[in-house]
Amino acid sequence: MTASLTAFLRQHRNELGLLAAILAVIAITATIDDSYREKPGYNAKEILRQTSMLGIFALGAAIVIISGGIDLSSGAVIAMSSTVCGSILFALSETDANGIPMTETGGIGILTVAILGTLFVGFLIGSFHAWLVTAVNLPPFVATLASLVGLRSLARVLIPEVTREVSGIETTKLYVYHEQLAFLGETWWVALAVFATLALALWVLMSRTVIGRHIYAMGGNEAAAQLSGIRTDRLKWLAYCIGAVTASIAGILYTGYVGTSDPTTLGMGYELNAIAAAVVGGCSLTGGIGTILGTALGALFLRAVIDAVAKTIKSGADDYEGMIVGVLVVLAVALNALRTDSGLARQFFNGKLGSVSIGILTLLSGTITFVMVETNKISTAWIVVASVLALLSLRKYLEVAAMRKKSAL
Amino acid sequence: MIAPETLISISHVSKRFGGVVAVNDLSFDIRAGELHSIVGENGAGKSTLMKILSGVLTEYEGQIRLRGREVLFSGTRDAEEAGVSIIHQELNLVEELTVAANIFLGREKRTGLGFIDDRAMEKESAQLFEQLQCQIAPTQLISELRIGDQQLVEIAKALSLHANILIMDEPTSALTESEVERLFKVIERLQSSGVTIVYISHKMDEVFHLSDRITVLRDGKLVKSLERDATTPREVTHLMVGRDIEEVERRTGGTTGDIVLEVKNLFLPWTGHAREWRLQDINFSLKRGEVLGIAGLMGAGRTELLECLFGASPTQPQGQIWLDGALQFFDTPATAMQQGVALVTEDRKRLGLFDHMSVRDNITICSLEQITNLGLVSKSREQAITAESIDALGVKCDGTEVGISSLSGGNQQKCVIARWLRTHPELLLLDDPTRGVDVGAKSEIYKLINGLCQDGMAIILTSSELPELIKLSDRVLVLCEGLLTGRLEGDAITEKAIMEAATQRNS
Numbered sequence: 001m002t003a004s005l006t007a008f009l010r011q012h013r014n015e016l017g018l019l020a021a022i023l024a025v026i027a028i029t030a031t032i033d034d035s036y037r038e039k040p041g042y043n044a045k046e047i048l049r050q051t052s053m054l055g056i057f058a059l060g061a062a063i064v065i066i067s068g069g070i071d072l073s074s075g076a077v078i079a080m081s082s083t084v085c086g087s088i089l090f091a092l093s094e095t096d097a098n099g100i101p102m103t104e105t106g107g108i109g110i111l112t113v114a115i116l117g118t119l120f121v122g123f124l125i126g127s128f129h130a131w132l133v134t135a136v137n138l139p140p141f142v143a144t145l146a147s148l149v150g151l152r153s154l155a156r157v158l159i160p161e162v163t164r165e166v167s168g169i170e171t172t173k174l175y176v177y178h179e180q181l182a183f184l185g186e187t188w189w190v191a192l193a194v195f196a197t198l199a200l201a202l203w204v205l206m207s208r209t210v211i212g213r214h215i216y217a218m219g220g221n222e223a224a225a226q227l228s229g230i231r232t233d234r235l236k237w238l239a240y241c242i243g244a245v246t247a248s249i250a251g252i253l254y255t256g257y258v259g260t261s262d263p264t265t266l267g268m269g270y271e272l273n274a275i276a277a278a279v280v281g282g283c284s285l286t287g288g289i290g291t292i293l294g295t296a297l298g299a300l301f302l303r304a305v306i307d308a309v310a311k312t313i314k315s316g317a318d319d320y321e322g323m324i325v326g327v328l329v330v331l332a333v334a335l336n337a338l339r340t341d342s343g344l345a346r347q348f349f350n351g352k353l354g355s356v357s358i359g360i361l362t363l364l365s366g367t368i369t370f371v372m373v374e375t376n377k378i379s380t381a382w383i384v385v386a387s388v389l390a391l392l393s394l395r396k397y398l399e400v401a402a403m404r405k406k407s408a409l
Numbered sequence: 410m411i412a413p414e415t416l417i418s419i420s421h422v423s424k425r426f427g428g429v430v431a432v433n434d435l436s437f438d439i440r441a442g443e444l445h446s447i448v449g450e451n452g453a454g455k456s457t458l459m460k461i462l463s464g465v466l467t468e469y470e471g472q473i474r475l476r477g478r479e480v481l482f483s484g485t486r487d488a489e490e491a492g493v494s495i496i497h498q499e500l501n502l503v504e505e506l507t508v509a510a511n512i513f514l515g516r517e518k519r520t521g522l523g524f525i526d527d528r529a530m531e532k533e534s535a536q537l538f539e540q541l542q543c544q545i546a547p548t549q550l551i552s553e554l555r556i557g558d559q560q561l562v563e564i565a566k567a568l569s570l571h572a573n574i575l576i577m578d579e580p581t582s583a584l585t586e587s588e589v590e591r592l593f594k595v596i597e598r599l600q601s602s603g604v605t606i607v608y609i610s611h612k613m614d615e616v617f618h619l620s621d622r623i624t625v626l627r628d629g630k631l632v633k634s635l636e637r638d639a640t641t642p643r644e645v646t647h648l649m650v651g652r653d654i655e656e657v658e659r660r661t662g663g664t665t666g667d668i669v670l671e672v673k674n675l676f677l678p679w680t681g682h683a684r685e686w687r688l689q690d691i692n693f694s695l696k697r698g699e700v701l702g703i704a705g706l707m708g709a710g711r712t713e714l715l716e717c718l719f720g721a722s723p724t725q726p727q728g729q730i731w732l733d734g735a736l737q738f739f740d741t742p743a744t745a746m747q748q749g750v751a752l753v754t755e756d757r758k759r760l761g762l763f764d765h766m767s768v769r770d771n772i773t774i775c776s777l778e779q780i781t782n783l784g785l786v787s788k789s790r791e792q793a794i795t796a797e798s799i800d801a802l803g804v805k806c807d808g809t810e811v812g813i814s815s816l817s818g819g820n821q822q823k824c825v826i827a828r829w830l831r832t833h834p835e836l837l838l839l840d841d842p843t844r845g846v847d848v849g850a851k852s853e854i855y856k857l858i859n860g861l862c863q864d865g866m867a868i869i870l871t872s873s874e875l876p877e878l879i880k881l882s883d884r885v886l887v888l889c890e891g892l893l894t895g896r897l898e899g900d901a902i903t904e905k906a907i908m909e910a911a912t913q914r915n916s
Contacts, residue, residue: 007810204785208785208786209781209784209785209786210777210778210781210784210786213770213774213777213786214774214777216763216766216770217763217766217770217774220763220764220765220766221759221760221762221763221764223759223760224754224759224760224761224762224763225763225774226721226741226742227719227721227742227752227754227760227761228742228746228774228775228828229741229742229743229745229746229747229775229832230743230774231741231743288763288765288766289765
């Protein structure tokens with residue numbers, strides 16, 4: 001019994017670690033901020049909604065990463081999907097006396113067409129990526145980078161054309177007032193249900209089916225997978241389609257949530273959040289390693305930390321999001337690397353690059369302190385700068401001493 | 410007689426990788442100006458010791474003294490400065506750069522303005538080749554050179570570093586006979602100019618032709634250092650193996666059945682290469698229960714031939730492949746696998762193993778479809794068939810769930826073979842299956858091969874070790890630069906006959 005328990009713990013230590021980290025973040029936030037204690041229900045719903053929205057396409061990103069590729073296009077696919085969804089609703093709705101479509105009159109039928117159409121476009125985008133990667137032999141980074149810049153731009157030029165064709169008036173974004181779509185986008189449990197269903201389906205796919213095992217094998221060693229009679233081209237097709245279609249689902253929900261199709265801003269930079277959630281959740285960018293559960297927890301952890309910072313900062317919290325994601329990704333991956341390699345015994349601040357890095361870390365921690373604390377900004381920042389500098393210098397001194405000792409024998 | 414001066418003194422050197430002791434308390438001396446051969450089976454610790462001597466591995470126990478002074482190289486750069494250079498079995502050259510650029514890689518000559526001075530480097534390279542009495546143009550790209558010439562580039566590089574200790578790791582494994590002769594002349598010239606050479610090999614004729622002294626390693630330990638004149642190849646072989654080699658009986662005329670495979674006019678194009686064809690007009694057939702050996706030097710096309718039969722060649726071959734009387738077109742390994750062909754690849758680490766997966770994953774990856782219920786893989790059945798395979802092939806491992814990378818090379822290879830046996834192939838292609846496998850596992854693999862063909866499987870086998878090929882094969886085909894230059898059967902299969910056919914075009 002204890003043996004199987006240890007095996008269980010070892011196998012899931014990444015997920016368990018994340019779970020502990022999430023609970024810790026929530027506990028700390030609850031002690032600092034009143035809102036968690038006063039309105040736990042509201043806060044929980046909000047975090048779950050945001051986690052679900054991110055998680056839906058983070059799962060897609062994770063599958064592509066596990067398969068040994070990378071998908072940089074999710075943000076742009078979200079924008080494109082929103083455009084397609086809005087455009088279909090716009091084009092199919094009845095028009096008023098001035099010829100302007102009344103999207104609010106569209107019923108379930110039109111919405112179903114719009115959703116299916118959008119998902120189909122997602123499938124086409126994913127298939128196109130797979131074709132570029134397998135047949136044209138482009139590196140996944142390049143193929144999906146082209147989509148990242150190209151698709152959003154295409155969506156932006158599509159909207160004026162669509163609005164002019166349908167209503168005669170050119171606009172740069174589409175206002176979509178559709179009752180059921182808004183319900184889907186705004187209700188917290190819809191996003192959660194979609195996310196949970198997807199996670200369950202993908203978990204079964206990845207850990208219980210032959211296809212899933214083959215995806216792990218391909219991500220771990222593509223040449224060996226091919227020589228084991230695995231049709232890697234088909235698996236890549238599936239992986240990129242899951243990546244794009246999950247982003248399309250998110251695009252539909254975001255359209256309902258914000259009530260517009262605005263490709264200029266929607267989903268900007270989201271691809272990196274998705275990759276970050278996957279990486280924090282334990283996926284390795286070299287492929288073959290990662291889990292669905294880990295990715296879901298990674299998304300929850302990211303949102304919990306972002307929310308915690310928002311609660312403590314109050315104003316302009318959105319600006320901190322990128323910074324938080326950046327720090328967390330580096331920390332999560334570094335912790336993973338340190339666990340396996342020679343760990344903390346390695347030389348971090350060796351040579352000139354090491355000295356410069358001490359300066360960078362000092363400066364960075366000082367700047368972050370300066371923008372994050374609310375009172376005594378400058379003096380607090382100086383204290384942090386001085387202590388970080390002292391600590392890292394001590395570390396460097398110890399490393400140099402250890403090195404000398406070794407070479408002197 | 411003056412006692413020869415000790416140049417390198419190795420004392421109590423040990424090195425372990427995780428739980429595996431690669432080198433165990435080694436002590437011996439290398440004298441100035443001698444050619445010192447280090448021999449031993451795969452896994453005896455030769456390569457690890459050489460990596461320590463040349464600064465590739467910097468962490469080990471024990472001491473190394475160079476000219477009486479203790480040294481601890483911080484890297485290969487450091488070792489080179491002390492005059493120690495190594496030529497690895499797998500050459501370390503940048504194929505896209507020229508010969509001169511490779512010789513001076515990392516210490517490029519510059520003009521007064523700080524730009525790269527190609528002309529000076531080319532001039533100096535030309536002088537080095539003159540010194541070696543070889544004709545290689547410094548402006549040629551490495552990718553245009555034959556392997557033998559590439560090796561000379563490495564030697565020239567070592568010379569330009571003023572190396573007075575040169576370590577050569579199995580330098581002749583990829584060379585033709587004439588290239589080997591040229592290399593031996595170069596080695597003699599180096600020796601006469603005072604370079605000490607540490608020569609790693611397991612080919613007895615070479616070792617006895619060149620060496621002054623021979624050191625035998627086994628299982629990471631020193632067995633003995635011997636004067637060449639005071640020993641015999643037989644004694645050295647015996648010391649290497651540590652016991653009388655268990656002779657696997659050469660199979661004699663087993664009952665062979667119907668024709669399984671027929672290859673007709675097989676050509677494999679080689680785009681952008683002067684030779685045009687990797688394989689040219691290959692014809693042969695294979696019967697049930699037969700072991701067909703494919704011999705040839707490195708680059709002769711052994712691996713390429715097996716890849717053609719498995720749909721794994723980078724370009725499509727021309728010609729016909731008939732399996733069980735039906736014409737086949739293998740566009741991918743998946744198609745070949747469905748038709749009952751299996752390939753155990755030569756490069757296990759790169760093309761065979763799924764490193765971070767378990768023994769179970771590695772064994773069942775090709776046959777998962779057999780154990781699904783409603784599309785889901787049945788874990789209990791998977792574990793059961795894995796246990797069955799482990800048992801059948803005698804894989805030594807701590808359960809089905811341990812990582813494949815924790816196993817020894819021989820056991821990893823058994824897992825890869827088990828993977829393919831689970832697909833019940835009719836035709837089994839084994840590309841150098843005992844490469845990097847210890848002696849014990851080797852003889853088990855021999856027994857396995859004999860058993861499989863007795864059960865009626867058709868097997869094609871390649872090997873870098875001729876005795877192995879001779880022992881196991883019913884017939885041997887010899888390739889030389891993509892051409893079939895020899896067909897040997899029965900008692901006609903001898904090392905001499907194979908080598909003659911394998912070097913036909915070169916010497």
